[in-house]
Amino acid sequence: xxxxxxxxxxxxxxxxxxxxGRSGSPPVKGPQPEDLPAYEVDTGFRLPxxxxxxxxxxxGHLVVGAKEDQPYMGEKxxxxxxxxxxxIEIAKMMSAxxxxxxxxxxxxxxxxxxxxxxxxxxxxxxxVGTYTINDNRKKQVGFAGPYFMAGQSLLVRRSEKAVKGPxxxxxxxxxxxxxxxxxxxxxxxxxxxxxxxxxxYSVCVDNLxxxxxxxxxxxxxxxxxxxxxxxxxxxxxxxxxxxxxxxxGVPRGDNALRFxxxxxxxxxxxxxxxxxxxxxxxxxxxxxxxxxxxxxxYPAG
Numbered sequence: 609x610x611x612x613x614x615x616x617x618x619x620x621x622x623x624x625x626x627x628x629g630r631s632g633s634p635p636v637k638g639p640q641p642e643d644l645p646a647y648e649v650d651t652g653f654r655l656p657x658x659x660x661x662x663x664x665x666x667x668g669h670l671v672v673g674a675k676e677d678q679p680y681m682g683e684k685x686x687x688x689x690x691x692x693x694x695x696i697e698i699a700k701m702m703s704a705x706x707x708x709x710x711x712x713x714x715x716x717x718x719x720x721x722x723x724x725x726x727x728x729x730x731x732x733x734x735x736v737g738t739y740t741i742n743d744n745r746k747k748q749v750g751f752a753g754p755y756f757m758a759g760q761s762l763l764v765r766r767s768e769k770a771v772k773g774p775x776x777x778x779x780x781x782x783x784x785x786x787x788x789x790x791x792x793x794x795x796x797x798x799x800x801x802x803x804x805x806x807x808x809y810s811v812c813v814d815n816l817x818x819x820x821x822x823x824x825x826x827x828x829x830x831x832x833x834x835x836x837x838x839x840x841x842x843x844x845x846x847x848x849x850x851x852x853x854x855x856x857g858v859p860r861g862d863n864a865l866r867f868x869x870x871x872x873x874x875x876x877x878x879x880x881x882x883x884x885x886x887x888x889x890x891x892x893x894x895x896x897x898x899x900x901x902x903x904x905x906y907p908a909g
Contacts, residue, residue, distance in 0.1 A: 679833030759848020773846030
């Protein structure tokens with residue numbers, strides 16, 4: 609797995625409540641249903657050239673792979689079993705455009721290491737979960753999009769003034785996941801930073817909230833999710849210093865589905881659904897909606 613993902617939000621919130629002698633828990637904020645877009649179902653949509661779409665039509669709903677442990681991107685409520693976040697909204701937009709009511713989606717949690725296999729074996733129809741498009745993966749699956757350009761960034765305390773970007777990391781304690789790509793990039797490109805590694809980003813954030821480290825570094829999409837959980841405590845600073853184009857994974861060779869999803873993304877960006885979904889999820893971090901990246905309609909192959 610390229611990254612280890614945050615798992616212990618409760619610990620984060622407890623740490624925020626107890627750090628530096630402060631009392632009381634910070635307010636927990638989340639996507640509000642009334643703020644999310646309502647996606648109009650294209651009841652006349654047909655895509656007979658796509659075997660994946662035809663299988664879903666016979667089934668009566670789509671099966672979508674997702675993450676369950678990424679705040680405000682793809683997160684599963686252990687009580688209700690429901691999923692929420694920006695990636696989940698992207699999945700719902702696509703469902704409506706393909707002619708299926710979003711409420712009928714069957715979400716399945718698929719680990720990063722199993723994404724290609726799940727698409728190749730037909731366990732899921734498409735995958736939306738911080739899935740970076742790259743040439744090696746294109747040999748195994750297809751990609752619609754990208755729908756979001758992520759990049760390695762920095763999470764700091766709201767009160768932090770000395771760290772405004774990676775150029776300020778000399779002598780600062782910076783936490784990332786042991787063995788992860790972000791940790792390796794910090795070692796290579798910012799050797800004067802004092803690196804701290806843990807198995808999960810949730811422990812890094814715990815240490816940040818209790819003043820044991822100065823910053824946490826990984827994909828900004830993950831960091832924005834943490835900042836959105838406790839915006840009074842945390843913020844994302846500086847410009848991303850890598851590029852991670854997130855795409856929708858589809859079975860390789862199902863170009864009809866891939867191009868239909870590209871069309872759907874473009875339409876939802878133009879009609880404002882994309883921006884509204886961002887503002888109701890990752891936008892709760894206080895970072896304005898970025899301009900969506902250009903869609904890469906690469907040739908069928």
